Amino acid sequence: MKSSILDNRPQLAAEVNKVAEVAGYLWQKGWAERNGGNITVNITEYVDDEIKVMPAISEVKQIGTTLPHLKGCYFYCKGTGKRMRDLARWPMDNGSIIRILDDCASYVIIADNPVQPTSELPSHLSVHNWLIGSGSPYKASLHTHPIELVALTHSKKWLEKDAATRMLWSMIPETKAFCPRGLGIIPYKLPSSIELADATLAELADYDVVMWEKHGVFAVDTDIMSAFDQVDVLNKSALIYIAAKNMGFEPEGMTDEQMKEMSIAFNLPK
Numbered sequence: 001m002k003s004s005i006l007d008n009r010p011q012l013a014a015e016v017n018k019v020a021e022v023a024g025y026l027w028q029k030g031w032a033e034r035n036g037g038n039i040t041v042n043i044t045e046y047v048d049d050e051i052k053v054m055p056a057i058s059e060v061k062q063i064g065t066t067l068p069h070l071k072g073c074y075f076y077c078k079g080t081g082k083r084m085r086d087l088a089r090w091p092m093d094n095g096s097i098i099r100i101l102d103d104c105a106s107y108v109i110i111a112d113n114p115v116q117p118t119s120e121l122p123s124h125l126s127v128h129n130w131l132i133g134s135g136s137p138y139k140a141s142l143h144t145h146p147i148e149l150v151a152l153t154h155s156k157k158w159l160e161k162d163a164a165t166r167m168l169w170s171m172i173p174e175t176k177a178f179c180p181r182g183l184g185i186i187p188y189k190l191p192s193s194i195e196l197a198d199a200t201l202a203e204l205a206d207y208d209v210v211m212w213e214k215h216g217v218f219a220v221d222t223d224i225m226s227a228f229d230q231v232d233v234l235n236k237s238a239l240i241y242i243a244a245k246n247m248g249f250e251p252e253g254m255t256d257e258q259m260k261e262m263s264i265a266f267n268l269p270k
């Protein structure tokens with residue numbers, strides 16, 4: 001069998017395997033049509049001296065922006081055009097590991113195959129740069145197309161600041177407990193653009209999950225499983241809202257009193 005950078009590196013393999021597991025969930029949930037969605041994970045902490053001298057297996061590629069905190073960092077990235085359902089089984093054929101070069105504006109692929117990273121790399125890497133700069137323990141970022149959450153953004157009502165957050169939190173107590181910073185909203189911007197990356201960065205200062213209007217969500221957390229969990233609880237709330245509407249009534253939602261009680265009991269920030 002062909003050798004892999006994951007061979008004899010159990011911690012690195014575990015991180016990549018978590019990405020594969022989440023990719024399978026995204027497909028099962030119907031959030032990952034065709035090549036929809038992307039994942040990147042900062043794996044620099046698992047990089048040993050042998051990896052540091054691995055030769056590039058691609059040309060030098062430009063990120064499109066300069067990100068000073070990423071000097072010498074390494075990332076696992078889903079490949080552009082690759083399917084989550086394929087990545088779930090073959091993560092190193094549908095994604096690759098990249099090294100950021102010393103100019104902080106370019107990168108090379110080092111393993112296992114020259115799979116070109118996701119088209120949303122500017123957003124992902126800008127976010128990782130900001131996370132490192134702000135001393136955050138977050139290492140993973142996820143972009144996905146969760147059906148019911150995206151559907152909400154087709155109504156102006158839910159694009160108002162924190163309107164969707166309040167509704168989603170009030171559907172079931174766990175949503176606020178496990179997505180305590182709520183859902184930020186970013187008005188529509190061209191996919192993969194630097195403008196979208198900049199807007200995502202600004203919104204992540206206040207939220208762990210942000211919505212790209214009429215497109216999908218972008219979530220960050222310590223690892224990819226936790227980032228997925230935050231999106232999953234939000235989308236569960238959207239499903240409860242829709243189920244009630246389908247039964248012919250507007251759901252009441254938890255009362256302000258109940259929400260306040262929750263926030264105190266769980267020591268939540270907002």
Ligand code: 13P
Nearest residue numbers: 035037038080081118119
């Ligand atoms: P990639 O296949 O380039 O990752 O793009 C998928 C996507 O969802 C773009 O927003």
Ligand code: ZN
Nearest residue numbers: 036037215216
């Ligand atoms: Zn997308």
